[in-house]
Amino acid sequence: MTETEDTLIDRITDRLVTAVAIGEFLPGTRLPAERDLAVSLGVGRTTTRAALERLVARGILEKQRGRTGGSFVREEWPTSEAAAVTRWLEEQWPQLVDAAIAGTHLHGAIARLAAVNRTERDIVAMRARLDDFAEAATGAARQHADSLLHLAIIAAAHNDTLSEVVREHERRFTIVAPAHLWGDSDSRPAMEERAAREHSELVDAIVDGRSEDAGRIAQHHVEIDLELLEAVRRRAIGR
Incomplete structure (x- = not known):
């Protein structure tokens, strides 16, 4: 070799x-x-x-x-793996921050469009995915339910071009899109509690047609990705 x-x-x-x-x-x-x-x-x-x-x-x-x-x-x-995590995050940090910020704006745009274009069928789908998230067990099951909810919101926007941009962005940001970052056991309980609350607020805003509220909530919600990255970075450096 x-x-x-x-x-x-x-x-x-x-x-x-x-x-x-x-x-x-x-x-x-x-x-x-x-x-x-x-x-x-x-x-x-x-x-x-x-x-x-x-x-x-x-x-x-x-x-x-x-x-x-x-x-x-x-x-x-x-x-023993803290050095590996630190190496990767330090090398990629500017690109990761750039991608995370871009993600907040992309999901904000999707949410605004979803609030304008959602149909009754979309509303039923989003409500169902919201219930699935609430009922899912912590960890991998909730991560999967989270992905399905965000896919339902993307579908509700009814804009193929923007939807593809969002999907392509997530393929660049994570190894297997659309699975979002889910933190570690220390950060996960608070993150899941926050996600559940913000999911509900976001779906309500979309269903009610409050496009600006939907965009604002979505942008704040997707900031979780950068916050999780920062938490792991601090933990790796401190180990």
Whole structure:
């Protein structure tokens, strides 16, 4: 293996550790198939496989065989991985902040359009996704319910161009869109409580046709991503 190849594997390993740290992939969840993960990371399968093998050796992931097998997150990032998280976040920080700020404005625009264009069918869908989020168990189930709610809001905007811009932005911001960041066990309870409250306020504003309120609430809500990144950054540096 050449030095360049080894360096690239190091970078992808750091990226995957950081994905666990910021809650893209929560404990117990299965990572995408190796082929799909390689595409999302923009590297070859050989590099992706080598990075996954390193994380298995370090106890962060475990491999399971069979039809429902794959690479699963064993636990939240341990103290020994703080340097990897710090390296990735420090290197990417300007781009991450830029993307997070852009995300607040994009979701604000989507929410404003949804408040103007939503149909009765959209209202039913958003209310149902809101109920699903409230009933979901903490962690991965709520993360999934959150994604479905935001997809319902995007659909309610009825603007294909802006919807695609939002989806493409999230594909750049996270490894597997549209899964949003979900923090770690320390930050998650407060974040989920806030998300539940803001989800309700946002859907109410859209249903009522209050476009400016909807945009303002959506922008503030999506600021959670940057706040979670900042929390993990502080925690990594302090470890």
